Amino acid sequence: MQDTTKQARAMNDQIVQWRRALHQIPELGFETPRTEQFILERLSTFGVDEIRHGNGKRGIVALIKGGKPGKVLGIRADYDALNMTEDTGLPFASTNGNMHACGHDAHAAILLATTKILAENKKDLQGTVKLLFQPSEENGKGAPAMIEDGVLDAPALDGIIGLHTGNLWKGVTAGEAGYRFGAIMAAADWFTVTFNGKGGHGATPHLTVDPVTMACQAVSAMQLIVSRETSPLESGVVTVGTIQGGTMPNIIAPSCTIAGTLRSLSPETRKKLGERVREICEGTAKTLGGTADVSFTYGPPPLINDKAMTEKLKAAMEDVLGADKVREVAEPTMGGEDMAFFQERVPGSFFFLPATFGDGRDYPHHHPKFDLNEEVFWIGAAVMAHFALTWQEVRPA
Ligand SMILES: [Zn+2]
Ligand SMILES: [Zn+2]
Known part of the structure; x- marks a missing residue:
């Protein structure tokens, strides 16, 4: 098996480039044609086995069929933005009256990198990975729409993971990763x-x-x-x-x-x-x-992390970062997240990829000056790709 952590680290500049490109074309709700076109153009070059898009179905789904038999894992990222005027002054700031002020641009870019890494390692992959690119998270409608369109079936998911970047939870900082057992959002x-x-x-x-x-x-x-x-x-x-x-x-x-x-x-x-x-x-x-x-x-139900999936996720984080950089998120937030609709039906775990600067550049999510520390993006891709390649292994207790 190739060293996916090394691969992910080497891709950080590429993830940053994708994130900045998506950042400049923020779109809302289900009206996300340019964002989807961008994702589809990249996906089509990675050698995935199948891309599902259009025909009245919301979002984009890619399938990677591993070289060995096994279970089906979903990995989900959202890609919608907010209707607000950006005031970051960044060279890649948006100018269309919408803004990626929650980090969903990074989520999509990180999932693209995860997909590329997994496609390159598919002979070592057990089972199937289904990549879920989801619109319309901010109004809580994207996940139920994709479920209605059958995203959890054919093949049926056995587990699902996803992440949120930014500064949503305290006590975990850039360069680390945060997991939590049980409820993580409300x-x-x-x-x-x-x-x-x-x-x-x-x-x-x-x-x-x-x-x-x-x-x-x-x-x-x-x-x-x-x-x-x-x-x-x-x-x-x-x-x-x-x-x-x-x-x-x-x-x-x-x-x-x-x-x-x-x-x-x-x-x-x-x-x-x-x-x-x-x-x-x-x-x-x-x-x-x-x-x-x-x-x-x-709105969304409570976002509750499955115990077994979270244990496996924690182990994957420790493999990638070392145990000293893996932290338990101390408290849930009372904010909502529509990933909960997926995890209500499939055992899953949603984790935190802090992208803080540790200085005056840290603004709350949905703030016109919100920005992300881009140096940590590779961690998200490394953890998710490594998880997908190892979650079915039986580890010594
Ligand atoms: Zn948000
Ligand atoms: Zn969000």
Whole structure:
């Protein structure tokens, strides 16, 4: 077997070049033709066994069939950008009003390098690797769309891995890699509740049914879901971000609408938060003589890393970097990530490739000055390629 770590390291300049090219053509959601063309042009030169794109299916899938029998591994990268004006002043900054401010340009470039390395080593590969290039992560729609298009079948995946670069988790810095057992990112759901009463004059409240008081009572009671009904060792967030009702101080409004977000790290808590928001809003409205219309928009489920897959990933990281550069991510973030839709169905592990500078150039994700330390890109490709070549080996415990 060739030394894939060496191969990946030697490809860093190439990955940087690809990343900068993608950085200059940021596209949104599913409207990503130039990005896809760029990826397809590269993929077609690597000697992969099959490229699936178009015919009404979202994203790009490449297959590498190994020289030995074995399982099917998915490796996923997203490639969509954000609708915001870049302010990095970089020579390769975008000028089209969109920006790669989350690092998905690097994710795609790193997966291209991973693909090239695996195609070159395919005689040593056990089973099949399916490379998933995914659009529309930022709105959480890309992964479910690809699942709907059948990406998890033919051949069916036995496992999946992926990474996020940037500075999402603390305590792991550039040159290292971060793994985490269990939950690493949160479920992110949204709710809207309209309280309906009976409007009237502010001076005759007894002749009305006041939806503003219903909303106020419900918002207060909802704060007890996490503080009184959820284990102190479990994480949850109930945030009401907007409340809208009424037009003048002396009018009792006929309706009042609130909207908010729910975050959770387990399917059980996620289910409970939603159920209790509904019960509290409907119950409060009923008690006060009105009604409540409750609706939810479901985002990604919690992103939960499989134990066995994470153990194997950690071992691959240690092979590539040495144990002293491999760190456990201490805490999950309450942000969402649509990789969770894949890992809900297939055992997987999502890991952190920090690309920090350690100085004033580190800005939060989705910031107009967000940038990445490009020196670490090869680590992502090395870990994923090495994982694909070794994950089916039985290692001594
Ligand atoms: Zn993002
Ligand atoms: Zn992202």
